[in-house]
Each structure stands twice: as C-alpha cells, then as structure tokens.
Amino acid sequence: MKVTIKDVAERAQVSVATVSRVLNQSKPVSPEIQDKVMRAVNELGFNPNPVARSLVMKKSLLIGVLIPNIANMFFSVLVRGLEEECYKQQYTTLLCNTNGEIDKELHYLNLMKDKYVDGVVILTSSLKEEHIQFFEENPIPVVFASQSNNGGGMFDCINIDDFQAAYDATSFLIKWGHKKIGLLSGPLTDMESGFSRYSGFRKALEEHNLDFYEKWFSEGTYDIYSGFLRGKEILSRKERPTAIFCASDTMAMGLIHAADEIGIRVPDEISVMGFDDIPMAEAFRPGLTTVRQPIFELGAKAAKMLMEQIQKKSNHKKQLKILPHEIVVRKSCLKLL
Amino acid sequence: MKVTIKDVAERAQVSVATVSRVLNQSKPVSPEIQDKVMRAVNELGFNPNPVARSLVMKKSLLIGVLIPNIANMFFSVLVRGLEEECYKQQYTTLLCNTNGEIDKELHYLNLMKDKYVDGVVILTSSLKEEHIQFFEENPIPVVFASQSNNGGGMFDCINIDDFQAAYDATSFLIKWGHKKIGLLSGPLTDMESGFSRYSGFRKALEEHNLDFYEKWFSEGTYDIYSGFLRGKEILSRKERPTAIFCASDTMAMGLIHAADEIGIRVPDEISVMGFDDIPMAEAFRPGLTTVRQPIFELGAKAAKMLMEQIQKKSNHKKQLKILPHEIVVRKSCLKLL
DNA sequence: TTGTACGCGTTATCAC
DNA sequence: GTGATAACGCGTACAA
Numbered sequence A, B: 001m002k003v004t005i006k007d008v009a010e011r012a013q014v015s016v017a018t019v020s021r022v023l024n025q026s027k028p029v030s031p032e033i034q035d036k037v038m039r040a041v042n043e044l045g046f047n048p049n050p051v052a053r054s055l056v057m058k059k060s061l062l063i064g065v066l067i068p069n070i071a072n073m074f075f076s077v078l079v080r081g082l083e084e085e086c087y088k089q090q091y092t093t094l095l096c097n098t099n100g101e102i103d104k105e106l107h108y109l110n111l112m113k114d115k116y117v118d119g120v121v122i123l124t125s126s127l128k129e130e131h132i133q134f135f136e137e138n139p140i141p142v143v144f145a146s147q148s149n150n151g152g153g154m155f156d157c158i159n160i161d162d163f164q165a166a167y168d169a170t171s172f173l174i175k176w177g178h179k180k181i182g183l184l185s186g187p188l189t190d191m192e193s194g195f196s197r198y199s200g201f202r203k204a205l206e207e208h209n210l211d212f213y214e215k216w217f218s219e220g221t222y223d224i225y226s227g228f229l230r231g232k233e234i235l236s237r238k239e240r241p242t243a244i245f246c247a248s249d250t251m252a253m254g255l256i257h258a259a260d261e262i263g264i265r266v267p268d269e270i271s272v273m274g275f276d277d278i279p280m281a282e283a284f285r286p287g288l289t290t291v292r293q294p295i296f297e298l299g300a301k302a303a304k305m306l307m308e309q310i311q312k313k314s315n316h317k318k319q320l321k322i323l324p325h326e327i328v329v330r331k332s333c334l335k336l337l
Numbered sequence C: 001t002t003g004t005a006c007g008c009g010t011t012a013t014c015a016c
Numbered sequence D: 001g002t003g004a005t006a007a008c009g010c011g012t013a014c015a016a
Helices: A005-012 A016-024 A031-044 A050-057 A073-088 A102-114 A129-137 A162-175 A191-207 A224-235 A249-262 A295-312 B005-012 B016-024 B031-044 B050-057 B073-088 B102-114 B129-137 B162-175 B191-207 B224-235 B249-262 B295-312
Strands: A062-067 A092-097 A119-122 A142-145 A156-160 A181-185 A217-219 A243-246 A271-273 A290-292 A320-323 A326-328 B062-067 B092-097 B119-122 B142-145 B156-160 B181-185 B217-219 B243-246 B271-273 B290-292 B320-323 B326-328
Touching (some): A005 A016, A005 A031, A062 A102, A073 A092, A073 A249, A073 B092, A092 B073, A102 A129, A119 A295, A156 A295, A181 A191, A181 A224, A181 A249, A217 A224, A224 A243, A249 A271, A295 A320, B073 B249, B073 B295, B102 B129, B156 B295, B162 B181, B162 B326, B181 B249, B217 B224, B224 B243, B224 B249, B249 B271
Parallel strands (some): A062 A119, A119 A142, A142 A156, A181 A217, A243 A271, B243 B271
Antiparallel strands (some): A290 A326
C-alpha cells in the first residue's frame, strides 16, 4: 500500500542505493539514471519515510520547544516567531507545555532526545543544574530564549536586558513624579523576568533615594488572575502607592481590574505600568504604558540562532544576544508634576 | 553509548524477544525472568527508542494538532485542554500552525501521516473536500474541534452550537431594547464561527422584525487589529447602531479601542457584545458582555474523543458532540429600556 | 515459556 | 558510477 524506496528502485530498474543517492544528492549519479529515478519517484508519488530516515540518521527535522504555558500571550507570540522561522527551514516544532516544572521539562527533554530532535529551544524560568547536566550528557543544539544566564558561555541565549528594562520603567515613573511605587513582580525564583526585574526596580529606587515598601510589593505569576488577586491585596491597604509597576501586561490588566472593582480609577488615582507590550496592551482601556519586548522577533531570532548552531555542529561559538526594549507611553500612567 | 534492548538482554541473560515481551506485556513471561529483566532495565536506565518502535509498530504516541493561529487566545486555551488530556494518556502533541490555509494543512497532515501520529485533532475554518479526501486515503483517527460539520457522519466533531449562540446573543441585545444592531463577523467562508454566527444573528433580527443593516456589517478575522480597523470603519459612518455584536472577544476589544479613539463611550453611547469569554474578557474595561464557550473543556473533550477512537480502532461510531454555551453579562452592554 | 531470525524503510560502507 | 548489504533499534511470527 505505501510506496517505499524499494518500489522506486524496481520501477527505475536500479538499486535502492542509487535511488537514495539521487534523492539526497549524496554521491554523483549519471544524468540518465537520475532521470529514470526521478520519473519513477514522481510516477509513484514516493516520499521518503521520515521515521526510517530518523532511525539511521539520528535526525528528524524536528525542533523541540519547551514552554511554561502556551496560553500566555507572551509565549504564544514568541512561539509564532519561532515556528515561522522553523517552517522556512523545513523544520517542524514539537511543542511541550511544562508549567515551569523541572520534572516535566526533563521528561520532555528526554522524549525529545529519543525522538532525535535536531535542536531544542527552551523557555524556562531559570537555568538549573538539571539543564546543564542534561546537555552535558546529551550534546543537543539548544538555545535558551527569554533567558540571559548562559551558564558561563555554555549555551546560546537570547533575551532583552530585564534588569535595565525594569530600571528604565521605574525611572520613567520616578521622572513623572512618582515617589511611592509598588511592585507586582514575577516569582523571585525566576532569575530573569522575576529577580532581574525586581532588582532593576530596586536599583532605580535606590538611585533616586526612594524607599522600597514591602507592603506594596507582591510576587505574582504573570497571569491575569494573580494580577487580580495580588492587586486586591495591595490596593486594599489603607495607604496606597501612586504607581505600581507590574512584571507583565497580563498582571497589569488583572490589577487594573481589581482597582476598578474596588473603585480606584486608573490612572487618576493610581498609575499602572506593564511589561511586554502584548497585542492587547494597546486596546486595553486605559491603554497600557509598558515596556515593549520584541516578542515575535525574540522567537524568530532564537530559531535562527539554533539553525546556525545545527549547521556549524562542532566548534560553535556560543553567544548571548540581547535585543532592545523600549518604553511605550499610553494612558495607564499619570504625570504627577 | 546509548543503551539498547540488546544490552538489556545480555545483562539479564535472556533474548531480546523476552525483554520486549516483559516491557510490552505482550506475552506471558515467568516471574523470575521478569524480575531479572526489570532489574537490568533499571540498572541500565534503559528506555525503548520510540523511533525504532514507530518504524515497526506504525505508532508514535504522537497526536497531531492543526491550529490556525496559536497566538489567538481561543486556540491557545483550547490547546491547553487538549494537551493536558493527552499528557495524562502518555501522548505528546505535535502542534502545527496553519494560518487557516488548506495548503499548509495538507502539508502538515502528510507530515503527520509519515510520522505515524496515532491521531489528529483539526481546528479549521470549514470542512473541505481536501480533508475528506485525505482521510479517505489515510484512515487516521481524527476529530474536528470547534466545528460542527462532520461530513455526514464521517468524522468525530465537537463544538458549541454557533448558530444558536449567536441567536441567543442577538436576542439578548434585542431584549435589552436594541433595534439598530451592527455585526462584526468572522469570514463568512468559515462555515462555523463565521457563517453560522452570522446566520444566527440574522435569524434573531428577522424573528423580531428588525432590519439588518449592511452599513453596520463587516467581516473581520477575529484578531484584535481587524476589530480595530473594522470598528473604525463602522463607527465613523454618520449614523451609528446602538449595539454591535462581535464574533470574538478579541475583535470586540479592538472595536472598543476604536470607539475610544473616536471618542465614543462604551457602553453609554454604544453597546458591544463579544464571543468566547477568553480569560481577559473579564479584566477588560468595560468588562465584556459575551457568549461563553467552554474553551478548555472543548480541547480536553476533543482529546478524549480521539483517545476513544484510537482505542476502538474499527467500527467506531462517529459522533457530533455539542457543548453548552452561556451568556455572560458584564458591563459592555447597556439596557435601553 | 523462551530463543532465533526476519521485517520495518532508510542511509552508509563496502566492493566492483 | 553502481549494486549488494550491513547497520539503525525494536516487535513478532515461528520454531523449539
């Protein structure tokens, strides 16, 4: 029923080896025979079985992708960039949700290895010993996206400068006259989007001799619901900050929702700054003042870096690529001066 | 370097056949030998090579998923449901973006077939002749999600009742006193979320002897930007409707954004109704009055239906499952009476 | 119950 | 240049 290389060989009256050679152009074949083979291929509508091919080549034209949560806009847009670039190069993405759990990450990493993926793109909260160990044992091309810790030059990485971005965002608020600023961060165990942004925030405060208020600080999980819950918490204290910086647009939206329920107007009574600039940040009312990451590009470039690594194979120079961020001013923040 | 079944066999002093048998429990093996084998397996940390296994079994523990656009909240949430259910059953999802293009769909479908996926879940704008032909030639278990046309009982389908849902939404607006109602639909070439909702809308109008106004009707593409553009178009006419029904929450958000830019207040000057009830619909200001689909559940159940189909293999009774929808009243619509 | 040997569909290594 | 044939790692008739 299924047409194999053997059928083609018979039809073209040559050996399977020859068929393989013309299909892969791995060895010179005389033009006449090449013709015969190609004709047979077309007539039979043959296409090589990728599974059999994988088994012998230890390749699959598959790119494994580890994602904490695909239903998070930041990740899904990034994945689009990733996927589009892969498609151009004939690769297909094997997408796996990890919930940020290292166990699941490892589970999928092992699966990917066994599936002979040609490379892996990892989105994880922080580089862990387990990751390092895995890739020491299994030298698979990999790039960590939205992550700056490259394990001391062990891995390719691509990210924005989270620290600086948070610093810039906070400085922006300060420049606009805010002195009592709250923070809704990600989990501080996330070294990048969690801790780095937290640190950038504190640094900006320090440099301007402003206090960091524990009571107006909370760790969320980037999603809208945590923004809502943490927002209610912070906003229902008897004293309120004049501005809150959120580590994701989604949390900012949740927080604004909370403010609305309590009856606090944004930005009149409190300013809210987001992070990411997801597509909805502009349509949201009030339009979110936020830090723009080139999300799609982050994904596309991660894919490109991976392709390069796959090509060069050995002696590949690992690099850490930092993409620019940008403050986008809309309506959710008020100028106090 | 890599441990194979052969290594295990040697270590356990049995044949590879025996090892295979205890691992797959395909044939009875004496308890003592079973022990020996399992010990060897654990000591060596053996796990079967899925590629080799696929080659011989024509199975892969892979579920192919066709998605128009993963960066669309409706789809990404649905995929989460899908993925979570698959994971429980040891399956991994091979996710592919199609942009709704039949060429890409077919491309990926062929790839999936060659990868020996155990089943496929398809999200597509409408069932086409090409789909039917493909599955006639390749009898792979499949379920169409968010789609009601099951090709006359050929396929498993799961969806809500799009027609009725749009009818209900429109009736709701009418009940609230709206008589001049606009429509921002999806592409009418989409039989379900496009045409069915359009039809439900018109039916409700007709039944209440209300006019359908071409000038307040536009076809969008579900995304936020098309909502914005079409919204500007509709709202800048010299006469305006009192309400607009949108075929997706995202478009509703884009439309509200447009209204805001023009200076039209929602819901005071115009009511906007969405569709889907994505997570952000509640946090959005004003909270979106919308039609809730059980999105996550849609994905999870689609997966379950597929699993069932995979198990039963032949003589599987195809079904069309309709999940309930529900009007969620929030703030984006005004009662005129 | 257990072992031998072949097949799955390719690519790669030999000879010729 | 071209053709046998041995891998790749596993499941499974068939024989024992």
